[in-house]
Amino acid sequence: MELDLWQETLLQAIVLGTPLLFVASGELLGQKVGVFNIGIEGVMLMGAVAGFVGMHESSNIAIGILSAAVFGALFSSLFALATVVFRANQVVSGFGLWLLGLGLSSQIGRGYTGIRASNPIERWEIPLLHDIPIFGPVLFAHLWAVYLAFLSPLLLWFILQRTRHGLNIRSIGEDPAAADTTGVAVTAWRFLYVSLGGGLVGLGGAFLSLGTSQTFTQFMTSGLGWIGLAIVMFAGWQPLRLILGAYLFGGLRALDFAAQSADWNIPSEFLAMLPFLGTLLVLLVGAWRFRNRPGASAAPAALGISFFRGG
Amino acid sequence: MIVEDNAPRSAIAPLVEMREVTKQFGSLTAVNRVDLDIHAGEVHAILGENGAGKTTLMNVLTGLLKPDSGQIFLDGSEISISSPRKALELGIGIVHQHFRLVENFTAAENLHLGWNDTPRLAGNKDLIDRTHALAKQFNLDVEPNARIWQLSVGEQQRVAILRTLSRGARILILDEPTAVLTPPEAERLFEMLRGLAESSNRAVIFISHKLDEVITASDQVTVLRAGSRVNTLRTVDCNQELLAEMMIGRHLDTQPAPPAKDLGPAVLVGKRIVVRNDRGLPALENIDLELRSGEIIGVAGVAGNGQRELSEVLTGLRSIDTGQIFVGDQELTNADPADFLRAGIGHIPEDRYSSGLVSSESIEHNAILRAFRDPPIRRGLFLSPADIKNHAEQLVNTVKIAVRDLRSSVRALSGGNAQRLLTGREIAAASKVLVAVHPTRGLDVGAAEAVRQVLLKARDSGVGILLISEDLSELLSLADRIVVMFRGRLTGEFNKYEYDVNTLGLLMGGSPVEVS
Numbered sequence: 001m002e003l004d005l006w007q008e009t010l011l012q013a014i015v016l017g018t019p020l021l022f023v024a025s026g027e028l029l030g031q032k033v034g035v036f037n038i039g040i041e042g043v044m045l046m047g048a049v050a051g052f053v054g055m056h057e058s059s060n061i062a063i064g065i066l067s068a069a070v071f072g073a074l075f076s077s078l079f080a081l082a083t084v085v086f087r088a089n090q091v092v093s094g095f096g097l098w099l100l101g102l103g104l105s106s107q108i109g110r111g112y113t114g115i116r117a118s119n120p121i122e123r124w125e126i127p128l129l130h131d132i133p134i135f136g137p138v139l140f141a142h143l144w145a146v147y148l149a150f151l152s153p154l155l156l157w158f159i160l161q162r163t164r165h166g167l168n169i170r171s172i173g174e175d176p177a178a179a180d181t182t183g184v185a186v187t188a189w190r191f192l193y194v195s196l197g198g199g200l201v202g203l204g205g206a207f208l209s210l211g212t213s214q215t216f217t218q219f220m221t222s223g224l225g226w227i228g229l230a231i232v233m234f235a236g237w238q239p240l241r242l243i244l245g246a247y248l249f250g251g252l253r254a255l256d257f258a259a260q261s262a263d264w265n266i267p268s269e270f271l272a273m274l275p276f277l278g279t280l281l282v283l284l285v286g287a288w289r290f291r292n293r294p295g296a297s298a299a300p301a302a303l304g305i306s307f308f309r310g311g
Numbered sequence: 312m313i314v315e316d317n318a319p320r321s322a323i324a325p326l327v328e329m330r331e332v333t334k335q336f337g338s339l340t341a342v343n344r345v346d347l348d349i350h351a352g353e354v355h356a357i358l359g360e361n362g363a364g365k366t367t368l369m370n371v372l373t374g375l376l377k378p379d380s381g382q383i384f385l386d387g388s389e390i391s392i393s394s395p396r397k398a399l400e401l402g403i404g405i406v407h408q409h410f411r412l413v414e415n416f417t418a419a420e421n422l423h424l425g426w427n428d429t430p431r432l433a434g435n436k437d438l439i440d441r442t443h444a445l446a447k448q449f450n451l452d453v454e455p456n457a458r459i460w461q462l463s464v465g466e467q468q469r470v471a472i473l474r475t476l477s478r479g480a481r482i483l484i485l486d487e488p489t490a491v492l493t494p495p496e497a498e499r500l501f502e503m504l505r506g507l508a509e510s511s512n513r514a515v516i517f518i519s520h521k522l523d524e525v526i527t528a529s530d531q532v533t534v535l536r537a538g539s540r541v542n543t544l545r546t547v548d549c550n551q552e553l554l555a556e557m558m559i560g561r562h563l564d565t566q567p568a569p570p571a572k573d574l575g576p577a578v579l580v581g582k583r584i585v586v587r588n589d590r591g592l593p594a595l596e597n598i599d600l601e602l603r604s605g606e607i608i609g610v611a612g613v614a615g616n617g618q619r620e621l622s623e624v625l626t627g628l629r630s631i632d633t634g635q636i637f638v639g640d641q642e643l644t645n646a647d648p649a650d651f652l653r654a655g656i657g658h659i660p661e662d663r664y665s666s667g668l669v670s671s672e673s674i675e676h677n678a679i680l681r682a683f684r685d686p687p688i689r690r691g692l693f694l695s696p697a698d699i700k701n702h703a704e705q706l707v708n709t710v711k712i713a714v715r716d717l718r719s720s721v722r723a724l725s726g727g728n729a730q731r732l733l734t735g736r737e738i739a740a741a742s743k744v745l746v747a748v749h750p751t752r753g754l755d756v757g758a759a760e761a762v763r764q765v766l767l768k769a770r771d772s773g774v775g776i777l778l779i780s781e782d783l784s785e786l787l788s789l790a791d792r793i794v795v796m797f798r799g800r801l802t803g804e805f806n807k808y809e810y811d812v813n814t815l816g817l818l819m820g821g822s823p824v825e826v827s
Contacts, residue, residue: 164429167438171413171424178411181375182425182474183396301415309375 003137009251009258010138015212017250018142018149019044019204019221023228024235024242025152026072026200031232032160033193034173034302037079038094040201041225042101047072047202048209049109052216056112061119064210065145065203072202073195075101080194084187087306098225106218117214121145121207143211145203150243152200157239169193173300176307186307204228223276230279233286236298249275324387326351326514327372327403327482332381334367341367343538344381349482354501354508354515356529356546358522358558360727360755364538365518366408369484373405374398396425404480408487408518408753409664410471412459418442418470419455426478445477449503461589464661465496465614465781472500476507483507485517487753489524495816496613501528520558520755522551534558555756567788568767570807575604576639578743578775579625579656584634586620586799594620596799598634602744602775607766609790610779612819617799618779619661622748625777626658627651638743652681657741659734661748667733668721675717677732678703681740710735711761727758734762738769745769748779763789783815795819 003011023040030037037043050071055064079097082088124147126140160166169189171179176186204224209216227249234248235241256271258264290297329347333340342364349355359365370376372383374392382389385401392398398405412421419438422445423429430437442455451473459467468488475483483504489497501524504515508530519525525532525546532549534541534557541557581600588594594617602608612618623629625636627648635644638654651658660666668677679702682688687698703717710731712724721729734750747766751759766789770776780786786793793810795803795818803818 162432162434164423164426164431164433167420167423167429167433168425171416171420174415175411175413178413178421179425181395181407181411183394183399184425185396301413 005258005262007134007138008261009254011142012254012257013247013251014139014142014146015250016253017247018146018211019207019224020228020231020249021149021242021246022152022204022207023201023225024231024246025149025156025239026197026202026204027228028153028232028235028237028239028242029156029197029200030076030194031237031303032173032300033169033190034176034300034305034307035080035083035190035194036090036094036304037076037097037194037197038091038229039079039097039101039225040198040228041221041223042098042105043072043076043079043198043201044205044221044225044228045101045105045219046075047205048220049105049112049205049216050202051206052112052117052209053108055117055119055210056115059119061121061210064119065121065206068202068206068210069199070202072205073199076198076201077191077195079198080191083306084190084194087308090304090306102219109216109218112216113218115215117210120214121211143207145207145211148203149207149246153239153242156242160239170300173302176302176305177309180307180309190307201225201228227275227279230282233299234282236286237300238298249278252278323350325349325384326386328382328384329368329372330382330384332368332371332378332383334364334371334376334378340538342371342378345535345538345540346543347533347540348543349514349516350531351481351514352508353530354504354517354528356525356532357516357518357535358520358525358532358554359518359535360520360558360757363535363558363755365535366486367538368535369405369486369516369518372398372482373403373484399478399480402479402481403484404475404478404482405484406468406471406475406486406488410467412467412471412474414460415458417456417458418453418462421459421470422453422455422474422477428478445473449473449476451476463615463619481513483513483515485515487519488517489519489521495819497524504528522554522558522756525549525554526551558756568763571606571770571791574606575773575775577601577637578604578639579777580635580637581625582635582637584624584636585632586617586624586629587632588620594799595624595631598799598801600777600794600801602777604743604773604775605770606791607770607776607778607789609786609793610777610796611783611786611793611815612781612796614781616796618748618796620799621796622658622661622746622777622779625651625744625746626656652740655740655742655744657681657737657739657745659737659745659747659750663726663730663733668729670720670722672721673718674707674714674721674724674732675699675703677721678706678717678736681736706732706735706739709739710765727754730754730762731758731765734765738765738774741769741774743775745774745776746779747776749781750778751780751782751785759785 023044027037027040047068051064051068054067055061079093082093083090121143124144129140130136160170168184172184172186172189180186205221208220213220231242231245231249234245252274255274256268259266259271325348327349329345331344331346332342333344334342345368357365367376371378374394374397383392390401419442422442423438439455442453446453451469453469453473488500507513508515529546531543532546533543534554536558579602581598584595584598586595610618620629624631627646627650630645635642638656641654643650643654664670679688679699682702683694688694688702700717707714712728712731738745751762754762766776778790791807793805794801795815797818
C-alpha cells in the first residue's frame, strides 16, 4: 500500500521514537530509584553491538535481542557497582560509562562493520487493526520491537503506580533514608533496577543495529542516549508521558525525512538540529514549572545522591 | 476486692533485655555499657539530656546502628538486629523525632511503604481507603491524600505514629513524641499508648527530657546521663526533682520570667492578613497583630493551625493574598526575605536543619549566613576568610558552645548546640524583631533554659519577639502577652498573669470560651 507524505512521516516518527522509548524507559527506571545515569549513550552502543554480534553468531534474532538486553544490563551494573555500592559520583561515573561504551563497542564491533544483518527484526502486520483506513498502516505495520517498546512504559507505570513493590522502589528515589527505615533494601534494589534499566537501554541500541539500520556502525547511536535523558525530564518522571515524549522527538527527527521527500526549502542541518533544540526547551520548561518552589522539581528528590545509612 | 500484685518486676521475664550495650562514634562513647529491661504491658520512659545517648540506644534496638559490644534478648533468646527491616520483623517499631517520611509522597503512600500488609496490587485509591480505615481504627486524624511537605510537623507526626501502630509493633518506641503536641493532644497520645501497652504482649518505650510527662505517662523510667545508665526506677517512686537531679545533676530554676518593663513603639504590625496554604486552603484569615519593642508575644496553638504560615509571612518567606505588613514605619507587604532581614527581622525557623542551618556546610559558614553580605566580611567581590573566622568565633563564644574546629560540618553539633548557634545568629540579626518558632523544641532542660535566657535578654534590650511555641509552660513563663491560634484565626488574647491554662487549652482545641 502506498502511504502519502503525512502517513509516511507519522510512521517514521514512531520508528524513530522507538529507540528513544526504550532508552528513556530504562533511564526512568534507574532515576526512579534515585540513580542518574548520564552514560546511557554508551550503554546503548553496547546493546547495539552485543545484539548484532549475538544475532550474527547464532543466526537467531531472539538470541541477538536477548544478548543486547543482557549486555546492556551487565554493562550498567558496572555503573551500579561504582555509584550504588561504592557511592562514586554519578555524573563522573556516567561520563566514564559513556566513554567506555564508545570505545568498547567500536572495538568489539570492528570485525562486524559492513555486514548486513542476516536475521533482522521482522515486520509484524497486526491482523484486522492493520486494515483500519489511514491509521492502520501507520500504527500497526511495524517491526515487532516497536510494540515491545510501546509496552515498556506501560509496564513501568503499572509496576510503579499500581503495586506495593513499585511504591517501595519509588521511595528509594525520593528518600532512601526513609525507605531504609521501613525496611526497604535500598542498595540491592538500586543495583538491580539500574542494571535492568540498562537492559532496556540496550534494547534501544539493538533496535538500531537489528531493526532500522540492520548493520552495526561505529557510534551509530549519534546522541540518541542524550535525547533519552531529556525525554525523561520532558515526561516529568511519569512513565506514560514517556510515550508522548519519545514519539514527539521521533517526529522532530522524522521532519528531516519529510522535508527531503517533499523538497521543502529548509536546510537539512536545521531540521537535524531540532531534537537537540527540543531538549534544551524541555530543560527550560522543566525549570520554569517549579519557579515558585525553590529546590523543588518533579524529579525524585534523592536523584543523584548516594545513600549512606545514618548519614 | 483488690488483689495486690506482689511479684517484684524483675521476677517476670522481660520482653526485651539489653545487656552492657556499648556504641562508640570515633573517640566518643555515645552509649556506655547500658542495661535495659522492658516488660510487656509497661510504658517505659528513657529520660536524659541531649547527647545522653537515648536516641543512640534506641537506634541500636531498632537495627539502625550496630552495637560495638553487648547483647540484646527478645523473649529470653539472644537476637541480632541487623537492620530496621529485621527489627520490624521482630516487632520492634520506632517513631523517630525526625519522622523519616517521604516528603513528596502522600500520607497514604507513606503509611503503606515497605509494609508487607500492603496488597501486592494497590493503586492510589486502595491506599487511601486503607488509610482512612487505619486512621479510624487508631483514632488519629490523618488526611490520606495530603503530601507530607504540605503538612505541619504535628500532622506529619500523626502519620508517622499511625504508620508504626498499623504495623502492629510489639515494642513501640517513640523518640520525643510530645515535642510537637499540645497538652490535650499529648494526653490523648499517652492514653492511647497506655491502651496499647495494656493489651497483651506490647510494650511502649518513649524517649523524653520532659519531667512532667515522664511522671504522668510512664510506669518505669530509665535515666541516662552522658551515655551511661544512672538508674531504672518505678515511676510511682519518683518525683520531678529527683529525676531532674539524676538527669542533669543540679536543681532547676522554674520561676516565671519577670514581665517586660518598658514597651516601646510598635515594631511589627500585621493588618488583616489573609493567606492560603500549600494546598490552596485558607491558612490565615484576617490576622491582626501588633508587636511592640521590648515585649514577647506568645502564639499558642496546635500545630497546623497557621503558625507556620504566620512565621513565614512575617519573615517574607511566603507572600500574602491580602493585608499589609509593616516593620517600624516601613511597609514590607510581600517584600523579599532579604528586605525583612535588612529591616532587622531575625527568624528561628521551625525545623532548624532544613531551613535554619545548611547542614552540609561548616559551622563557620553557617555562622555568617546573616552577615556575609556586608563589610567587614564582604570585601568588594570577595569574602574575607579572616573576618569570617572572627565572626564565627565571636558567635560561638557568645552562645557558649564548645567547638573544636569551626570548619567541621554543622551536623557534628548536637541538637542543643546547633540551636544555640542558630539562636545566637538570628538574635544578632534581629535589631527590631525576632520571630522564633519552637526555639527550644528537642532541647534538654539546660540548653532550653540557655535559649530562653537569650530571648529574655534580647527582649530587655528592646527587640520585639514573636514566640510561636507548643510548649505551654514555656509560653506562660516567657510571654508578656499570649494569643491563641486556631484554624488560621487568633481566637484569644491575654496579658501576663491574666490567663489560666484551662482557658488556653480550650481555645487551642477550638472550644468557644467567654473571655472576661
